[in-house]
Amino acid sequence: MTSPLFLRHILANLAFWREQMGELEDRAIAHLEEERHNLYKAIEAGLSFPASQGVTIQLIFDLFEFIELRRHFHDWIVVLNRALQTNPPDLVKCRLLNHLGFVHALLGNLPEAMAFHHQALALSQASDNRREEMNANFGQGHVHFYRMEFDQAESFARLALAQITTLGHAANEKLDQMKYASIYTLIGLAAHMRGDYATAETYQQMGLEIRRAFPTQELVAKILMNLAITYEQSQKMDQALACLSEAKTILKNKNNQLQYIDILQALGTLYFMLNRYKEAEATFTQVDTSLLRRTGNFVTLAHQANNLGNVYLKQNRLALAKQSLSEAIIYWRQLKEAIFLANTLGDLAETLVRLNEPAEALPMYMEALELLSQYPQHAWARGHRERMLLQAKKDFPHHDFLE
Numbered sequence: 001m002t003s004p005l006f007l008r009h010i011l012a013n014l015a016f017w018r019e020q021m022g023e024l025e026d027r028a029i030a031h032l033e034e035e036r037h038n039l040y041k042a043i044e045a046g047l048s049f050p051a052s053q054g055v056t057i058q059l060i061f062d063l064f065e066f067i068e069l070r071r072h073f074h075d076w077i078v079v080l081n082r083a084l085q086t087n088p089p090d091l092v093k094c095r096l097l098n099h100l101g102f103v104h105a106l107l108g109n110l111p112e113a114m115a116f117h118h119q120a121l122a123l124s125q126a127s128d129n130r131r132e133e134m135n136a137n138f139g140q141g142h143v144h145f146y147r148m149e150f151d152q153a154e155s156f157a158r159l160a161l162a163q164i165t166t167l168g169h170a171a172n173e174k175l176d177q178m179k180y181a182s183i184y185t186l187i188g189l190a191a192h193m194r195g196d197y198a199t200a201e202t203y204q205q206m207g208l209e210i211r212r213a214f215p216t217q218e219l220v221a222k223i224l225m226n227l228a229i230t231y232e233q234s235q236k237m238d239q240a241l242a243c244l245s246e247a248k249t250i251l252k253n254k255n256n257q258l259q260y261i262d263i264l265q266a267l268g269t270l271y272f273m274l275n276r277y278k279e280a281e282a283t284f285t286q287v288d289t290s291l292l293r294r295t296g297n298f299v300t301l302a303h304q305a306n307n308l309g310n311v312y313l314k315q316n317r318l319a320l321a322k323q324s325l326s327e328a329i330i331y332w333r334q335l336k337e338a339i340f341l342a343n344t345l346g347d348l349a350e351t352l353v354r355l356n357e358p359a360e361a362l363p364m365y366m367e368a369l370e371l372l373s374q375y376p377q378h379a380w381a382r383g384h385r386e387r388m389l390l391q392a393k394k395d396f397p398h399h400d401f402l403e
Contacts, residue, residue: 094124094132101139134163150377154190181210195379197234221247302331321351342371346388353395365392
């Protein structure tokens with residue numbers, strides 16, 4: 001039997017952590033990050049006793065925004081699975097299943113993510129839980145986006161949007177507004193990837209407007225970065241630069257170094273597109289690659305190597321370009337990132353031709369063109385394949401490349 005005094009201590013500790021969260025302002029996020037392992041201990045204790053499980057699971061839900069911002073996804077899978085083991089009511093179980101789906105998708109575990117959303121959908125429909133049915137449909141759209149199935153991603157996001165508008169206000173109106181922002185952002189991102197940049201701008205701006213009303217400005221910075229990339233594709237470079245400058249200002253003193261690196265890479269890419277190669281190189285070299293290695297952010301390391309390699313190629317520093325691009329290719333192959341791999345293979349092939357090493361370059365062009373042909377819904381992949389095909393024909397005028 002649990003001691004009433006011990007249980008009161010557990011509940012008081014959980015109340016303390018709820019109070020520390022506040023509105024997830026900057027100071028609260030910094031404190032949660034610093035005390036994260038003590039927070040995990042409080043959650044484990046709370047889940048261990050039936051009388052404290054409900055309060056603990058609500059704390060788990062409330063912490064999701066913090067976990068997303070600081071990318072503690074592996075930790076959170078353990079926490080969510082532990083919460084499921086308490087055999088919660090169906091309404092709570094649906095929400096836990098959807099959270100597991102979101103976290104697995106963010107980690108790239110797409111079959112697992114879709115399976116959790118399917119479980120949540122079936123349970124929510126059986127229990128007439130329309131809010132979690134909406135969340136399950138949104139989650140499926142999220143998974144389709146990461147699968148690069150952008151038509152399906154947008155369809156599920158629009159289904160979720162239609163469903164949320166019929167639900168009425170949630171007990172916590174903030175949750176509704178945050179979900180609207182997430183749905184608008186997903187529709188905008190899917191439209192961007194299909195090449196519909198006008199729709200992408202509209203929906204990302206709608207998501208941004210909602211997010212600005214909340215204290216967690218790091219999420220504002222994330223949407224600003226995505227919107228900047230859309231502006232770049234529409235050749236609205238001044239707007240793109242303004243978005244990235246604002247995002248950089250937001251993050252400068254937030255102690256979120258990984259997100260700050262994302263902004264540096266986006267800003268360096270914009271300078272590259274503007275043919276400002278010295279500024280691009282200076283921005284890319286601000287990236288803390290030792291931090292990326294320590295935290296296992298290999299995708300970002302691959303982008304870093306690719307970005308610098310392209311700058312060196314433009315500056316005709318071909319030996320450095322070959323070294324950086326070859327490093328990126330090693331990462332992309334290990335990560336199984338086909339589109340990024342194809343992009344870098346084409347850049348390295350061009351570099352090798354200029355280094356008078358055509359025998360190595362030709363198979364790289366052929367592999368890259370084949371990889372890009374596998375993504376018909378990906379507007380950038382389609383356009384980049386056309387550009388790469390022209391470069392390959394220029395470098396190998398007597399070779400018969402498949403159109």
